[in-house]
Amino acid sequence: KNExxxxxxxxxxxxxxxxxxxxxxxxxxxxxHWLQQHPGGGIVSLFMLSSxxxxxxxxxxxxxxxxxxxxxxxxxxxxxxxxxxxxxxxxRADKLIFGTGxxxxxxx
Amino acid sequence: KAGVTQxxxxxxxxxxxxxxxxxxxxxxxxxxxxxxxxxxxxLQFLFEYFSETQRNKGNFPxxxxxxxxxxxxxxxxxxTLELGDSALYLCASSLDRIGGNTIYFGEGSWLTVV
Numbered sequence: 471k472n473e474x475x476x477x478x479x480x481x482x483x484x485x486x487x488x489x490x491x492x493x494x495x496x497x498x499x500x501x502x503h504w505l506q507q508h509p510g511g512g513i514v515s516l517f518m519l520s521s522x523x524x525x526x527x528x529x530x531x532x533x534x535x536x537x538x539x540x541x542x543x544x545x546x547x548x549x550x551x552x553x554x555x556x557x558x559x560x561x562r563a564d565k566l567i568f569g570t571g572x573x574x575x576x577x578x
Numbered sequence: 579k580a581g582v583t584q585x586x587x588x589x590x591x592x593x594x595x596x597x598x599x600x601x602x603x604x605x606x607x608x609x610x611x612x613x614x615x616x617x618x619x620x621l622q623f624l625f626e627y628f629s630e631t632q633r634n635k636g637n638f639p640x641x642x643x644x645x646x647x648x649x650x651x652x653x654x655x656x657x658t659l660e661l662g663d664s665a666l667y668l669c670a671s672s673l674d675r676i677g678g679n680t681i682y683f684g685e686g687s688w689l690t691v692v
Contacts, residue, residue, distance in 0.1 A: 500677055500678065501677070501678050505683075510685070511615075511666050511685060511688070512684075513668065513683035514683070515681055515683070518678070518680050518681075556621065560676065560677055560678070565623055565626070565636070565676070566611075566613075566623050566676065566681075567623070568620055568621035568622070568623075569620075570620050571620065571621075
């Protein structure tokens with residue numbers, strides 16, 4: 471069993487829909503990162519959080535340390551949000567463990 | 579402010595050869611970490627360098643090595659290349675150690691081993 475599990479693996483949405491991507495982990499962590507990877511490989515860091523909730527534009531990330539669970543929400547989704555979203559946890563202060571990613575496609 | 583720069587972007591090598599990849603972090607960042615991404619294994623942590631010292635290493639054979647220079651630029655080397663080493667190699671930099679800091683990724687180096 472992977473230490474970091476994401477669901478769903480694939481997600482298709484219509485423009486404007488509210489989207490939720492989930493991340494569950496089985497190890498103790500100091501922080502969790504949400505990353506976005508577009509075709510071509512480049513990765514952008516969306517959030518780094520260790521408790522509570524963060525919001526940036528249409529993106530919201532939450533984490534529940536006790537339940538070992540985090541969610542990434544996209545409000546009013548847009549085709550440009552189409553990408554792979556990756557959850558990564560800091561098991562130790564200097565090592566990241568990655569989820570397998572969620573491939574999101576948003577259609578106009 | 580320039581982002582994380584990786585060179586080369588694409589390269590093809592033959593089994594048994596070695597390869598060196600370069601990473602220039604964002605100015606002022608002292609930590610550089612390296613990752614391998616393959617379709618089968620996803621993203622995996624290779625190692626992190628901070629202040630010219632390797633701080634941690636992932637579960638990769640000794641053929642994978644790296645170093646960091648005094649200007650924080652980093653190189654990783656893979657010797658005796660195998661077909662399975664074909665992957666996207668990403669480096670990332672952060673202001674301080676990875677822990678609790680935002681990490682900034684480069685565009686990656688696509689390595690194909692034939």
